Amino acid sequence: MPRPISATIHLSALSHNYRIAKKYGGAAKVWAVVKANAYGHGLDFALEAFQEADGLALVEVDGALKIRAAGWSKSILLLEGFFHAEDLPLVAQHRIEVAVHCVEQIALLEQATFAAGTEIRVHLKVNGGMNRLGFKPAAVDMAFRRLSAIRAVKVVDLMMHFANADDETNVRLPVTEQLQRFAQAQAALGDASLEISLANSAANLLNASLKNDWVRAGIMLYGGSPGKGSAASFGLLPAMTLASELIAIQELEAGESVGYGSRYVALQPMRIGVVACGYADGYPRHAIDGTPVLVNGVRTSMVGRVSMDMITVDVTGIADAKVGSVVTLWGQGLPIDEVADASDTIGYELMCAVAQRVQLIKGE
Amino acid sequence: MPRPISATIHLSALSHNYRIAKKYGGAAKVWAVVKANAYGHGLDFALEAFQEADGLALVEVDGALKIRAAGWSKSILLLEGFFHAEDLPLVAQHRIEVAVHCVEQIALLEQATFAAGTEIRVHLKVNGGMNRLGFKPAAVDMAFRRLSAIRAVKVVDLMMHFANADDETNVRLPVTEQLQRFAQAQAALGDASLEISLANSAANLLNASLKNDWVRAGIMLYGGSPGKGSAASFGLLPAMTLASELIAIQELEAGESVGYGSRYVALQPMRIGVVACGYADGYPRHAIDGTPVLVNGVRTSMVGRVSMDMITVDVTGIADAKVGSVVTLWGQGLPIDEVADASDTIGYELMCAVAQRVQLIKGE
Numbered sequence: 001m002p003r004p005i006s007a008t009i010h011l012s013a014l015s016h017n018y019r020i021a022k023k024y025g026g027a028a029k030v031w032a033v034v035k036a037n038a039y040g041h042g043l044d045f046a047l048e049a050f051q052e053a054d055g056l057a058l059v060e061v062d063g064a065l066k067i068r069a070a071g072w073s074k075s076i077l078l079l080e081g082f083f084h085a086e087d088l089p090l091v092a093q094h095r096i097e098v099a100v101h102c103v104e105q106i107a108l109l110e111q112a113t114f115a116a117g118t119e120i121r122v123h124l125k126v127n128g129g130m131n132r133l134g135f136k137p138a139a140v141d142m143a144f145r146r147l148s149a150i151r152a153v154k155v156v157d158l159m160m161h162f163a164n165a166d167d168e169t170n171v172r173l174p175v176t177e178q179l180q181r182f183a184q185a186q187a188a189l190g191d192a193s194l195e196i197s198l199a200n201s202a203a204n205l206l207n208a209s210l211k212n213d214w215v216r217a218g219i220m221l222y223g224g225s226p227g228k229g230s231a232a233s234f235g236l237l238p239a240m241t242l243a244s245e246l247i248a249i250q251e252l253e254a255g256e257s258v259g260y261g262s263r264y265v266a267l268q269p270m271r272i273g274v275v276a277c278g279y280a281d282g283y284p285r286h287a288i289d290g291t292p293v294l295v296n297g298v299r300t301s302m303v304g305r306v307s308m309d310m311i312t313v314d315v316t317g318i319a320d321a322k323v324g325s326v327v328t329l330w331g332q333g334l335p336i337d338e339v340a341d342a343s344d345t346i347g348y349e350l351m352c353a354v355a356q357r358v359q360l361i362k363g364e
Numbered sequence: 365m366p367r368p369i370s371a372t373i374h375l376s377a378l379s380h381n382y383r384i385a386k387k388y389g390g391a392a393k394v395w396a397v398v399k400a401n402a403y404g405h406g407l408d409f410a411l412e413a414f415q416e417a418d419g420l421a422l423v424e425v426d427g428a429l430k431i432r433a434a435g436w437s438k439s440i441l442l443l444e445g446f447f448h449a450e451d452l453p454l455v456a457q458h459r460i461e462v463a464v465h466c467v468e469q470i471a472l473l474e475q476a477t478f479a480a481g482t483e484i485r486v487h488l489k490v491n492g493g494m495n496r497l498g499f500k501p502a503a504v505d506m507a508f509r510r511l512s513a514i515r516a517v518k519v520v521d522l523m524m525h526f527a528n529a530d531d532e533t534n535v536r537l538p539v540t541e542q543l544q545r546f547a548q549a550q551a552a553l554g555d556a557s558l559e560i561s562l563a564n565s566a567a568n569l570l571n572a573s574l575k576n577d578w579v580r581a582g583i584m585l586y587g588g589s590p591g592k593g594s595a596a597s598f599g600l601l602p603a604m605t606l607a608s609e610l611i612a613i614q615e616l617e618a619g620e621s622v623g624y625g626s627r628y629v630a631l632q633p634m635r636i637g638v639v640a641c642g643y644a645d646g647y648p649r650h651a652i653d654g655t656p657v658l659v660n661g662v663r664t665s666m667v668g669r670v671s672m673d674m675i676t677v678d679v680t681g682i683a684d685a686k687v688g689s690v691v692t693l694w695g696q697g698l699p700i701d702e703v704a705d706a707s708d709t710i711g712y713e714l715m716c717a718v719a720q721r722v723q724l725i726k727g728e
Contacts, residue, residue, distance in 0.1 A: 002426050004447050036644035036672060037721060059673050060721060062366050080673065083368050083611060083640070102612045104687040131614045131622045132638055132674055163626050172626035247447060248466045250495045258495045262527050262536035274496055276447070280400035280716040285709050286650065308400060308712060309423050309444065310496055323468040345649050348672060352644040356720045357401065357424060 003309075004276050005244035007354050008331070008363035009041050013223055013237035014049035020235050021217035024204045029054035031077060031197075033218035035063070040282075040351040041222060041240055042360045047072060050221075057216055061087050061096075068094045077123065079216070080133065081105050085112065092118045092152070099159060101125035101133035106146050114152035122147055123157040123197065126185045128178035130163040137184035144189055157195045157214065158186065165202035166227025175207060202226035205234050224347035225337045231347075232335070240351060241331025241363070242282075246295070246323050248274040249315065258312050259304035264289050272303070273315040275327045280308045282353035283329060284343035287311075291342035294328035295321050367673075368640050369608035371718050372695070372727035373405050377587055377601035378413035384599050385581035388568050393418035395441060395561075397582035399427070404646075404715040405586060405604055406724045411436060414585075421580055425451050425460075432458045441487065443580070444497065445469050449476065456482045456516070463523060465489035465497035470510050478516035486511055487521040487561065490549045492542035494527040501548035508553055521559045521578065522550065529566035530591030539571060566590035569598050588711035589701045595711075596699070604715060605695025605727070606646075610659070610687050612638040613679065622676050623668035628653050634680045639691045642673040646717035647693060648707035651675075655706035658692035659685050 021030045033039075035058040038046035043063060047070055050056065055075030056067055061083065064076050081098040082091055085108050091098055092114055100106060100122045109120070124143060127134030135143045140158075147153050160182050164170035182198070197214035199207070204215045205226055223238040225231045231238070252258070252266040266272075273295060279285040283306055291302040293313050304312040315321035330336040336347040343350075354360075385394045396417040397403075402410035407427060411434055414420065419439030420431055425447065428440050445462040446455055449472050455462055456478055464470060464486050473484070488507060491498030499507045504522075511517050524546050528534035546562070561578035563571070568579045569590055587602040589595045595602070616622070616630040630636075637659060643649040647670055655666040657677050668676045679685035694700040700711040707714070718724075 003424055036719070039644075060367055063721075080611065080640070083609075102687060104612075127614065129620065130624075131616055131620060131636055132671065132676060133612050163621070163624055167625065170626060172621045172629065245447075247444065248468075248497050250491065252495055256493065256495060257527070257536045260494075260527055261531065262534060265536065272495055276444070279713045280403075282717070285713045307496065308716065312496060323466060349643045349649045352672065352719070353646070353717055355400070355716070357427075 002359055003357070004247070005242070005281055006359040006361050008241045008243065008361045009045045010237065010239050010241070010332070010363045011045055011049040012364050013239040014041070014046065014221060015052070017221045017223055017236050017239065018050055018053060018217070021201070021204060021215060021220055025199070025215040028199070028212055028215045030215045030217050031055045031057040032221055033057045033079070033216055035059045035079065036352045039218065039222045039348065040354040043067065044070070045360065045362060061090065064096045065090060065094060068096070082108070088112045092120055097121040097123060097156070099123045099125050099133070100143070100147060101135070103143070106143060109147070109150050109153055118152040120153050122153050122155045123159045124155050124194070126158055126160045126182055128160045128162070128181045129173045130161055132161070134160065137181050137188065140185040141188040144192065155194065157197055158182070159197045161200065162198070162203050165200060165207060175203070200226070202228070205229070219348050222351055223336070224351065227346070230335065231337060238331045238336065240336070240354070242329040242354065242358070243331070244275050244277040244327050244329065246273040246315070246321060246325045246327060247276045248323060249321070250274065259307060261305050264304040270314060270316045271321070273313045273321055273325070273327070275311045275313055276309065277311055277327070277329055278307045278309040280355060281358050282350065282355045283311060284339070284345060284350060284353070286343040286345065287339065288342050292334055292338055294334050296325050297328070297333065299334070366723055367721070368611070369606070369645055370723040370725050372605045372607065372725045373409045374601065374603050374605070374696070374727045375409055375413040376728050377603040378405070378410065378585060379416070381585045381587055381600050381603065382414055382417060382581070385565070385568060385579060385584055389563070389579040392563070392576055392579045394579045394581050395419045395421040396585055397421045397443070397580055399423045399443065400716045403582065403586045403712065404718040407431065408434070409724065409726060425454065428460045429454060429458060432460070446472070452476045456484055461485040461487060461520070463487045463489050463497070464507070464511060465499070467507070470507060473511070473514050473517055482516040484517050486517050486519045487523045488519055490522055490524040490546055492524040492526070492545045493537045494525055496525070498524065501545050501552065504549040505552040508556065519558065521561055522546070523561045525564065526562070526567050529564060529571060539567070564590070566592070569593070583712050586715055587700070588715065591710070594699065595701060602695045602700065604700070604718070606693040606718065606722070607695070608639050608641040608691050608693065610637040610679070610685060610689045610691060611640045612687060613685070614638065624671060625669050628668040634678060635685070636667070637677045637679040637685055637689070637691070639675045639677055640673065641675055641691070641693055642671045644672045644719060645722050646714065646719045647675060648703070648709060648714060648717070650707040650709065651703065652706050656698055656702055658698050660689050661692070661697065663698070
């Protein structure tokens with residue numbers, strides 16, 4: 001009854017990938033990052049698959065409350081902290097830990113009234129040069145002192161995020177430079193006993209010497225590459241298979257074109273399969289001719305511009321391709337990163353973009 | 365409590381744009397195309413705004429049933445028809461009209477059993493060279509005869525879709541060529557009395573001489589350009605304003621970089637605003653430095669790579685920019701097509717990509 005497109009979520013792959021994150025993290029505890037509806041995999045499925053996680057981290061306050069309501073009793077961390085004063089009573093009541101990255105958040109904590117016995121665990125964010133969130137090293141001590149003066153607040157952690165953990169050739173802001181800035185921030189705090197959290201997936205997988213107490217594992221949990229090296233090379237398994245069906249076949253003569261803009265022109269007679277999947281399902285409109293797809297498990301190429309609800313694929317060499325044939329867009333048998341490469345983007349974006357109209361199905 | 369990002373849907377703009385579609389369509393009836401959750405605007409809001417529409421068209425069987433259940437009594441059309449045999453009883457029961465574009469669909473209709481008195485209104489799709497859906501002109505008469513032989517089926521319409529209605533310079537498959545092929549199909553049918561439906565938004569707005577009984581208005585209803593000429597130049601109003609807030613400000617020295625890959629480097633001291641909006645909200649990761657945004661209503665530039673949950677914008681010249689300032693990503697005051705241009709895509713994709721975690725709010 002729905003359109004024939006669905007994303008099967010492989011819960012065992014999610015669990016497996018979490019264990020890989022633990023393995024690479026050594027003694028570190030690992031946050032399973034489940035923001036953006038668990039990178040498009042569904043928060044409910046993620047919760048089920050990450051039962052053994054040390055904690056769950058996300059950016060959505062409502063998502064955090066949902067997880068708590070579903071019975072998750074271990075740590076929950078808001079990676080961007082709270083956004084508004086009205087978030088604070090909820091954070092306090094449901095024991096949600098928060099990043100604090102700016103003085104405006106500190107001021108809200110200072111102004112709030114908390115019940116006696118409240119403890120809000122704060123992860124103090126250091127801006128190590130990425131200039132997104134966090135205090136510059138010179139301001140970290142001030143932030144720590146102000147936070148420590150608030151009765152309900154307990155600063156537990158120093159966090160930083162790398163701009164280029166996936167690219168050791170970046171000379172503008174190498175990992176080493178960020179680590180030096182982080183060390184400055186630590187030194188300013190003297191002997192304050194704080195845990196540290198530095199590694200995202202890329203740092204966890206690619207920077208073996210990095211020491212930290214908490215890893216923040218995101219893309220790797222979902223079987224995507226952190227930017228360098230294939231996911232498979234780290235032992236990661238795809239956690240989502242996006243699949244649809246052929247809904248039509250067209251026989252083309254040489255010289256005929258396909259789709260909007262007539263971008264693709266057949267050089268010889270071809271059979272074209274039309275797939276119920278378009279950019280409004282989350283398939284990338286930037287995908288070029290030749291982007292890989294599987295039809296009945298056989299690898300072939302997308303051709304022609306991606307439409308809102310359809311793509312067109314070459315089924316010339318796939319004799320058994322017919323209306324109803326299964327088409328795999330990415331997942332088991334076809335790494336999402338290959339489709340991302342052909343669309344000039346990253347697997348992260350594709351996973352997150354899977355649209356509401358695509359059914360999420362629980363798989364092995 | 366949710367993250368500070370929302371999409372306000374301007375219902376009066378939707379209604380206004382529908383009337384523009386009617387105006388350009390002349391005597392034609394106009395389908396309001398509401399597929400893909402009304403191009404991301406929400407099916408419920410669209411239903412409310414398009415009350416005066418001649419009919420609603422979409423590709424989702426479940427969406428069609430939802431519209432009917434919500435009380436819509438006028439025509440509903442499935443633009444790709446039904447997908448599986450089990451769709452047919454629902455289509456019949458709820459008086460949903462269907463495109464028929466392939467012989468497999470005809471076979472399913474032939475094999476099905478319908479209650480006496482059932483009438484399924486069929487729109488016969490002609491492949492005019494776009495080679496997506498439809499029968500080639502030489503096969504249209506066969507399709508019409510087979511369909512007409514089915515007691516429950518009434519063929520009411522011949523439909524075609526243009527590949528290049530937005531681009532008169534395309535020589536591979538010009539509108540004129542498609543019209544010739546359509547005329548062949550019509551001629552083969554002799555004096556069968558069928559309505560015709562040719563024009564999508566682009567054809568409706570840009571090809572004034574086109575005659576048809578039904579226009580299929582999509583992108584124009586949502587205030588987007590059909591590809592040539594600004595939406596405003598046709599009198600269309602933006603129907604969605606995507607807005608968020610600054611959640612942090614960073615002061616940069618000359619030479620400092622921003623975000624992943626350190627793509628953007630400040631040439632002089634700058635103030636950078638961090639916005640709670642990223643590609644997991646549907647903001648395009650392909651957006652280049654300089655992509656326009658409004659901060660407190662003042663136009664400025666996005667700088668640095670789009671992250672999953674954040675973008676960074678230049679607020680150097682916006683003295684009152686602070687944490688909590690309103691940031692308009694597109695919509696009223698900033699045409700979505702400008703953001704699409706800066707991301708090497710089209711407004712259609714951006715609208716449809718607005719993620720589930722972005723609240724849709726009913727606006728004027």
